[in-house]
Amino acid sequence: MDIPNTDIIVENKFFCKAKTTKAKKYVSFPLDEMNELETGKQDFLAFNFLRTQPFIVVRFADFLDLLQMWKEKGRPGKK
Numbered sequence: 001m002d003i004p005n006t007d008i009i010v011e012n013k014f015f016c017k018a019k020t021t022k023a024k025k026y027v028s029f030p031l032d033e034m035n036e037l038e039t040g041k042q043d044f045l046a047f048n049f050l051r052t053q054p055f056i057v058v059r060f061a062d063f064l065d066l067l068q069m070w071k072e073k074g075r076p077g078k079k
Contacts, residue, residue, distance in 0.1 A: 015043050017042055017045050017046070019046075020048055022049075022050055045057040
């Protein structure tokens with residue numbers, strides 16, 4: 001299933017820009033959206049190619065925080 005080319009809001013806490021692209025080699029976000037991610041106005045960016053699972057782009061510091069949480073609590077869904 002393709003994700004909508006629209007904003008995603010999760011529980012009024014997390015904000016995202018999302019898009020589906022027909023390109024098979026790359027996806028690009030406008031500079032404004034990348035700046036919003038960098039400054040924290042967006043929490044993550046999501047994209048997918050036609051008929052693929054979505055990919056998520058996060059700030060490196062947020063990625064490190066997620067890794068630390070997984071290390072401390074155990075990765076969700078893994079047993």
